[in-house]
Amino acid sequence: MNLELLTTLRQQNPIVFNVANFVTVQDVANGLNALGASPIMSAEVAEAESLVTIAGAVCLNLGTLTTRQIAQMQTVGRIANQQATPIVFDPVAVGAVPYRLQVAQDLLADFQVTVIRGNAGEIAALAGVDWQAKGIDAGTGGGDLIAIAKACAQKYHCVVVLSGPTDVITDGIRVTQVHNGTELFQLHVGSGDLLSSLVAAFAAIESTDSYTAAGVAAVVLAGTGELVADQLTAERPGTFAVGLIDKLHLVTEKELAQIAKYDE
């Protein structure tokens, strides 16, 4: 796991263009900024080309999709493909809402994404595997998470990050499992959205190897969250959210290397 990418990211300060979930957008912007990237959010298709051009990567989040935003995502996705800019796609709640699944499938047919980041319920829905998702939450299912993630990656020819207590990262063949984390991520809305945007930030600086970029992003967020949670004496989701922004700025490669737990 090439954790040196964290230092590279801080040196390069890549611009990440987010078509965002308005519920979590401030937290995502602050998380990107604290880590060392430069966030920009937009809801206007007329500036899509300018923003893709200045961005190192794009993150498309379905969290609060509208027909207008879907049209914007189509344009942003196509331009990003033309410019070979990495695209991270976050299919929020496609496991629970049929309309969202249809939108996600249409967008995935419209342009090629680099990474899909979702929870088990969302990745299972995209892979066509039966699963009981619950709203924006992962829900419960009996499937093999690695098999589901691989099926999704193979179907859409991209890297998949299936996040949860263990994060599964796969390009359809290789698999990395990241075991770091804390249950507090589930108690803070937008942890998944932030991971998607951090994957985009790492993909911006490691655009030829998005599998590695995704794995490093997962270790950085899960590890940082674990370090923050270890300092708490009770489950305090508000304090955790503040501490996570602090620590994303302060965390070092060395700290992460000492606690990183993953199988490659």
Added chain:
Amino acid sequence: MNLELLTTLRQQNPIVFNVANFVTVQDVANGLNALGASPIMSAEVAEAESLVTIAGAVCLNLGTLTTRQIAQMQTVGRIANQQATPIVFDPVAVGAVPYRLQVAQDLLADFQVTVIRGNAGEIAALAGVDWQAKGIDAGTGGGDLIAIAKACAQKYHCVVVLSGPTDVITDGIRVTQVHNGTELFQLHVGSGDLLSSLVAAFAAIESTDSYTAAGVAAVVLAGTGELVADQLTAERPGTFAVGLIDKLHLVTEKELAQIAKYDE
């Protein structure tokens, strides 16, 4: 006051579908999530039916209404009525902005809401009582708050929560007054929005008795805020907001029962 509903809520983890105020949406989502509910927000009418179907309750917030969002609320409200899903309605700033009062009245004529939650200026405006509201704030007036809340409840055939230093909950006949709270709620934007969504969460698990659900929600939020404020040595609205999310997750029935101050 049936505070055991808090335990029921945490066991059932109801989905609350919010047509949200974009100013406070992240805080509301985190508050719902911290307490033990599952928030989902949407701005797209095409997924209205799916979301009402998976939700235990709906919360419609006028805080940042647009013509598009008003049309969405009409559809969501009608579908929720068809499915007998409880609706909480938050008429933000109807006391200060004539356009909003008209929109609120039109929506209230379009479908039947279960609970209206607003401050004194907002409830007075809906009830047709003269009052000096100020922007999003309650403003000042000389009326009898209980009479105003009752008049509003009788006019719209629903439960009313008139929140303020004392929360008044009424179904038009019965009245509960909740005396818990802290002035810090006024210093944190979105306290009212959060209360509306918490009322929806309790209505989701106690759909046959929304009067009780609303009263319990008021005690839970006011009591939790009071517990947080009691730990502060100065009026720190930022720290209060973080502590409120923490404590919504940690607070117990027993703690609330010990401090609850209400008249039924």
Added chain:
Amino acid sequence: MNLELLTTLRQQNPIVFNVANFVTVQDVANGLNALGASPIMSAEVAEAESLVTIAGAVCLNLGTLTTRQIAQMQTVGRIANQQATPIVFDPVAVGAVPYRLQVAQDLLADFQVTVIRGNAGEIAALAGVDWQAKGIDAGTGGGDLIAIAKACAQKYHCVVVLSGPTDVITDGIRVTQVHNGTELFQLHVGSGDLLSSLVAAFAAIESTDSYTAAGVAAVVLAGTGELVADQLTAERPGTFAVGLIDKLHLVTEKELAQIAKYDE
């Protein structure tokens, strides 16, 4: 520097109507509220006249502009001009995105603004000075910041606040430089948006002297941030953001007078 305006603001509790950047809107609302103003946000043109009428000042932020929002800003700007209500204009990212520069120029031709608040890259772009802006960040350039701010103020016949490590406030002739601040402002997304809205709050209570209002706003925010940063033992952007909201409520004229560092 007339810091007594802070006490006046808290006494008058002016309503500030924001056409907002959805990324930072909650933080801006809480900052205004904590300081002692009353925020209201709207995205609907149909209520523009009502909101301008009740507001003491208007803040127009291009941060997440859409064609719909641009049309709303046109209407709000014209009505504010008719009512002689101060307008603060925040040209987010006009230095990096040509489309935004065009929109900003069109709006500035449409109505007269009272104050423009931007970073070096944004003010340089409006002034027509060559500069290397980077996304939402100031970027780097070799120009003289005072000359750039003056040129922008003269071109648009308004007060300009060019914010950064040193804030430059000018009406095109007079210049105030505010040297307070902390690097943590750069680590927290939305510090500039908050400054713009605080300028509007002070302009609401000092509408005949917006140059003074802007200078006081700059000292209040930069000074408050400095006081918060002085209490931190490491660069913690999350903790800083919470502390800033706390301290905006608690800070006194006397505290600010003791640390204020400016040239007039």
